[in-house]
Amino acid sequence: MVFPRWIRALRAVGLSLALGASLLGGTAHAQGSSPVRILVGFPPGGGTDAIARLLGEKLKDQLGQNVVVDNKAGAGGQIAAQALKAAAPDGHTFFISHDHTISILPLVTRNPGFDPARDFVPVAGFATFVNAFAVSGGTPARSMSEYITWVRQHGGKGNVGVPAPASVPEFLVKLIGQKYGLDLAAAPYRGSAPMMADMLGNQIGAGVGSIPDFIENHKAGKIRVVAVMGSQRQAAVPEAPTFAELGLAGFEDVPYYGFFAPAGTPQAAVDRFSAALQKVLAEPEVRQQLTGLGLTVGFMPQQQLASRERAYSATWARLIRNLGFQPQ
Structure with a gap:
């Protein structure tokens, strides 16, 4: 029997709905409530x-x-x-x-x-x-020693971004300042993403954050990781020395x-x-x-x-x- 077009359309829709319900039911069963x-x-x-x-x-x-x-x-x-x-x-x-x-x-x-x-x-x-110290693309320094020299040339003052206040990165900034006699100020952000945005825009000269926060832009050459925490160099950034290598001990526990x-x-x-x-x-x-x-x-x-x-x-x-x- 040949059905009118509108009946055939309704049957097709019904079949599709039934099949969809079957698939959704199976998914719901597999994925839980x-x-x-x-x-x-x-x-x-x-x-x-x-x-x-x-x-x-x-x-x-x-x-x-x-x-x-x-x-x-x-x-x-x-x-x-x-x-x-x-x-x-x-x-x-x-x-x-x-x-x-x-x-x-x-x-x-x-x-x-x-x-x-x-x-x-x-x-x-x-x-x-590990947490790492990175310099922004607009900062001429290509190593931690060059960054320290650059800060001293600017009166020994420098703002360093950190992804959260009262965090390990902020304390690291304080210890670096003490170690090298610099007036470094930690600039806290609400997470690593806005900190990275300001680093990429050269609104801030450096930042401290985790390797996962920095790795993509480091590999792209937009920022430069110049030091890392831990007892050994990191495979993701083997060129970056540890803080211990730079004479700043106490950051070996990752x-x-x-x-x-x-x-x-x-x-x-x-x-x-x-x-x-x-x-x-x-x-x-x-x-x-x-x-x-x-x-x-x-x-x-x-x-x-x-x-x-x-x-x-x-x-x-x-x-x-x-x-x-x-x-x-």
């Missing part, structure tokens, strides 16, 4: 955001759920940390963070609005990285990256996310991409991440006290 949310404490475009989006895309496949990156920028990750504290401990919310928010903020802020030991549970770590969940999150949910992350990190492509961003990739199970965080906090508590910094 709610997406996994990864909180990021810095704006889109920065190093942490790029890492979160890379891992989130891969975790989606391992978890069988949609993964959403939720940027809650501001106060050096403090806003995102407070959001984690307020989140339901149901295994659907995780916080990707490096050392600053978890280890440093509680040392430099009188009331950060969260206590990592009480309000969070470590899930797993996935990398370490920061970490890890995932955290709200306190009370079921251990089964923690273990599930941790296992998925471990599988993602085993993928050569992922390791290569993270290494290209300046990370040293290495899976850290829950207890290892917890131990590293405690040790890192203790190290910086001593350094901050020695600088005479008072929590604000």
